[in-house]
Amino acid sequence: MDDLSxxxxxxxxxxxxxxWASLFLAYWSSSVVVEEPLAxxxxxxxxxxxAVMLVVWFLVMRSGKGKVFDRFVFxxxxxxxxxxxxxxxxxxxxxxxxxxxHAIHYALWFLFGCGAAFILIHxxxxxxxxxxxxxxxxxxxxxxxxxxxxxxxxxxPGRSLPAIVSVLVLPVLAYWLSIVGCRQKDxxxxxxxxxxxxxxxxxxxxxxxxxxxxxxxRKIPKRAFLFPLMQMLCYSITFSFALxxxxxxxxxxxxxxxxxxxxxxxGVFILLYGLWFKERVSLNLIQYVLxxxxxxxxxPLAMSSQLHVNLLFAxxxxxxxxFTSFDMLSMxxxxxMIDEYKISYPKYFALGRLSNAAGMFLGWALAxxxxxxxxxxxxxxxxxxxxxxxILVLMFVVMAFSYDSMxxxxxxxxxxxxxxxxxxxxxxxxDDVCERYALSPRESxxxxxxxxxxxxxxxxxxxxxxxxxxxxxxxxxxxxxxIHSQQDLITIVExxxxxxxxxx
Numbered sequence: 237m238d239d240l241s242x243x244x245x246x247x248x249x250x251x252x253x254x255x256w257a258s259l260f261l262a263y264w265s266s267s268v269v270v271e272e273p274l275a276x277x278x279x280x281x282x283x284x285x286x287a288v289m290l291v292v293w294f295l296v297m298r299s300g301k302g303k304v305f306d307r308f309v310f311x312x313x314x315x316x317x318x319x320x321x322x323x324x325x326x327x328x329x330x331x332x333x334x335x336x337x338h339a340i341h342y343a344l345w346f347l348f349g350c351g352a353a354f355i356l357i358h359x360x361x362x363x364x365x366x367x368x369x370x371x372x373x374x375x376x377x378x379x380x381x382x383x384x385x386x387x388x389x390x391x392x393p394g395r396s397l398p399a400i401v402s403v404l405v406l407p408v409l410a411y412w413l414s415i416v417g418c419r420q421k422d423x424x425x426x427x428x429x430x431x432x433x434x435x436x437x438x439x440x441x442x443x444x445x446x447x448x449x450x451x452x453x454r455k456i457p458k459r460a461f462l463f464p465l466m467q468m469l470c471y472s473i474t475f476s477f478a479l480x481x482x483x484x485x486x487x488x489x490x491x492x493x494x495x496x497x498x499x500x501x502x503g504v505f506i507l508l509y510g511l512w513f514k515e516r517v518s519l520n521l522i523q524y525v526l527x528x529x530x531x532x533x534x535x536p537l538a539m540s541s542q543l544h545v546n547l548l549f550a551x552x553x554x555x556x557x558x559f560t561s562f563d564m565l566s567m568x569x570x571x572x573m574i575d576e577y578k579i580s581y582p583k584y585f586a587l588g589r590l591s592n593a594a595g596m597f598l599g600w601a602l603a604x605x606x607x608x609x610x611x612x613x614x615x616x617x618x619x620x621x622x623x624x625x626x627i628l629v630l631m632f633v634v635m636a637f638s639y640d641s642m643x644x645x646x647x648x649x650x651x652x653x654x655x656x657x658x659x660x661x662x663x664x665x666x667d668d669v670c671e672r673y674a675l676s677p678r679e680s681x682x683x684x685x686x687x688x689x690x691x692x693x694x695x696x697x698x699x700x701x702x703x704x705x706x707x708x709x710x711x712x713x714x715x716x717x718x719i720h721s722q723q724d725l726i727t728i729v730e731x732x733x734x735x736x737x738x739x740x
Contacts, residue, residue, distance in 0.1 A: 245374065248362030251413035252378035255359055257385040258318075258406035259352065264479070264495045264556075265386065267396035268325045268403055274338065276480070278345040280600045282321060283476075285349025286356075287593040290586045293357060297583035305582075314358075314411045317351025320344040322404025329400060348407075355407060356589065357582055359414040364571050364581060371571070372510025375564045379503035387496045461573065461584075465591040467523070468566050470633050471530065472595025473602065474626045475559040478534055479552055480603035481619055498556030505561050519569060526565075529558040531630050537623040563592065575688070662687075665732035673716045682709040686722055687729045 261268055262282060269275040296302060304310065324344040327336065363371050385406070389399040479495075513522065533554030536547055570588040574581050606618045666687055670680040678699075685695045695706045719725055 244362065245366055245370070247413045247416050248359070248366070249374050249378055250381075251359050251362065251410045252374065253381035253385065254406040254413070255352075255355060255410035256378060256382035257389075258403055258410065260382060260386040260495070260499065261389060261399050261403050261406075262321050262348070265390050265396075265399055267390045267399040268321075269328055271328065274328075274341070276604070277338075278321075278324070278341060279480075280597065280604065281342045281345040282349035282352070283593065283597040283600055285346040286353040287349075287590065287597050288346075289350040289353035290590040290593050293353070293586040294583060294590065297580060297586065302582065314351045314354045315408055317347045318355060318407030318411065319348075319404045320351070321348035322400055322402075324348075325400045325403060329397070352407060353589075353593065355411045355414065357586060359410060360567065360571070360585065361581060362414060364574070364585075371568060372506060372514065375568065376503050376507035376510060379506060379560065379564065380500060383496050383500040383503060386499075390496075461588075464566060464569060464573075465588060467633060468563075468588075469591040469595045470629065471527070471559065471562055472592050473599040474530060474534065474630060475555055476596040476599025477602045477606075477626070478537055478555050478599075478623065479559075480600055481537060481606065495552055495556050498553040499560050501553070501557045502560035502564070505557070506564050509565070519565060522565060523562060526558045526562045527630050527633065529554055530562075531627045533558060534623045534627050534630075538620050538627075566592075661733050661736050662729070664736055665729050668732055668736075669717075669728055673713075675713060675716060679709050679713050679716075682706060683713055683725070686710065686713070686725055689722070689726065 263279050266275070269278055293305075296304060321344060324341045328341070363374060366374065385402065386399075389402045390396055391398075509522065533551045536551040567589075570585065573579075574584050602622075606622060609616060609618050666680075666684050670683055675683055681699060682695060685698060690698070692703060692706050692710075695701075696703050699706070713725075714720065717725065717728070719728070
């Protein structure tokens with residue numbers, strides 16, 4: 237909990253809240269751009285821009301040219317791109333905006349999406365740097381705060397100047413706070429090559445600055461990384477399609493307050509999960525339950541012609557709740573895997589979030605196609621048939637991945653697990669090892685961070701002690717345990733985790 241009180245974490249909290257609030261307003265509010273179908277198309281351009289930027293980022297990082305993002309031009313780029321959607325909305329609020337070609341507005345929203353993706357990679361790095369138990373609380377509080385901001389900005393009916401100003405200003409504030417909350421070397425790691433922590437070369441004393449030896453770099457199993465991305469892709473397509481159909485299927489006059497309600501419920505759920513469910517219920521089970529809630533939210537869309545419009549919008553509550561919860565939990569899972577396997581944060585986070593951005597755009601494109609077909613061939617009722625098909629797809633995904641998880645649970649010793657060990661088992665293992673070797677309280681704190689693969693610089697910053705003090709503690713720990721590297725230390729903890737799971 238102390239992690240939530242320092243300056244960097246508070247900056248990350250407000251940066252995240254401002255960022256999500258701006259996206260909620262840009263994509264799901266009818267108060268920013270009221271003209272249809274222009275508003276619908278502008279949102280699609282922004283979604284496409286985010287997907288394109290994530291692809292570009294991943295390809296640049298994969299080519300080893302990541303240091304190009306250290307340059308001032310690229311660091312300043314989000315300050316230029318992220319307000320463009322608000323500028324477009326502001327122009328459209330006046331007669332002069334309607335005289336401009338639509339292509340200009342499409343370009344402005346596309347560039348806004350590019351800037352939003354750039355900010356996301358930078359902003360979430362602040363979440364990545366704090367303790368896992370605090371990360372859930374930060375995500376929950378930022379979700380609740382962002383919904384409160386978005387709801388307040390949309391209180392006026394029709395076009396709302398506060399909503400437009402929020403889309404114009406909040407992304408800039410989010411990016412600025414993410415920079416304030418990072419140290420200079422954090423910025424280099426986030427936007428540069430992304431060298432895993434603990435791989436530093438030996439210093440002038442001949443002792444590696446990692447932690448008296450290089451941190452272990454484990455090869456991430458493809459199944460462990462790709463399967464959550466496939467789940468996210470399916471979920472994003474379904475959510476984006478259903479919500480765009482629900483909000484733009486001739487019901488523009490209805491309030492989007494249901495959307496904010498769903499997102500706020502998600503914030504409460506994430507808070508409860510971080511405080512209570514996380515130690516008692518597996519993440520896979522929670523995700524499968526959220527798939528079922530999404531299917532329940534899709535069902536009313538299949539009977540839209542027979543149901544009251546309020547019920548259709550109530551289904552959007554379930555969709556927003558399930559998707560926002562699934563998205564936040566999946567992002568936390570992605571960050572845990574990056575930390576567990578010591579892989580490049582910027583490259584693999586961009587790849588992981590690409591499934592979300594691509595799915596959102598594909599769902600939007602599918603919704604656009606369905607609305608065009610329904611207007612040309614109303615007897616086909618495609619907007620009512622597709623939700624049923626998507627429910628079947630969601631159920632198939634649940635069965636396929638639950639079956640794969642059961643197979644993965646039988647992995648032999650030595651195989652890399654699909655996800656990191658349960659936090660409770662890992663903490664118990666650390667406590668047992670510290671007690672076995674009679675480590676002091678301060679040595680136990682250093683030991684726990686070493687077991688996570690953290691390097692000396694991180695431990696110094698985390699515990700607010702000098703480099704010399706940390707290195708002294710590590711020498712004492714290694715001496716008491718009669719080991720010679722961080723890999724030996726981690727192996728002892730992992731062995732104890734397996735014993736705990738086996739009931740020994």
